[in-house]
Amino acid sequence: MKEDLKAVGIECVIDKVPADKYLKPESIAKCHIFISGWVADTGDADNYLEPLFNPANFTDFTGYENQEVLELMARAKTIVNPEKRIEMYKKIQEIIVDDAPWVFLYHPQSGFAAHKHLAGVRLSSLGKTKFDDIMIIE
16 A cells, blocks of 8 residues: 555555554544544444544544534434435435545455355345354255
């Protein structure tokens, strides 16, 4: 990544920080850029957006604040119709991407395969697979 940044004219110094201090406000305040990730524990769009783009949450490490986004997120929580709710969250995401508070690097995708000799495979809607209960059967 350092070489990629250098290629576009950005010189950087890599400062290794212990994991227990990495996302502390005092560590983040010392840097201009940092890498972070997020794994939601539900499949709901709010579980991705609210923690990361609302400065009232300790998980909003960047200090990004957009009043329109905050108002739309509050409204989206109250929408019962799934299609309308999805449309609202799409609008929120478009605003966030246009504001570009982050450099969005990637979103992992998982692929799965099945075989008649496997049992105990359970997939979650979050893309997580537990391998503890998988057995080979004859």
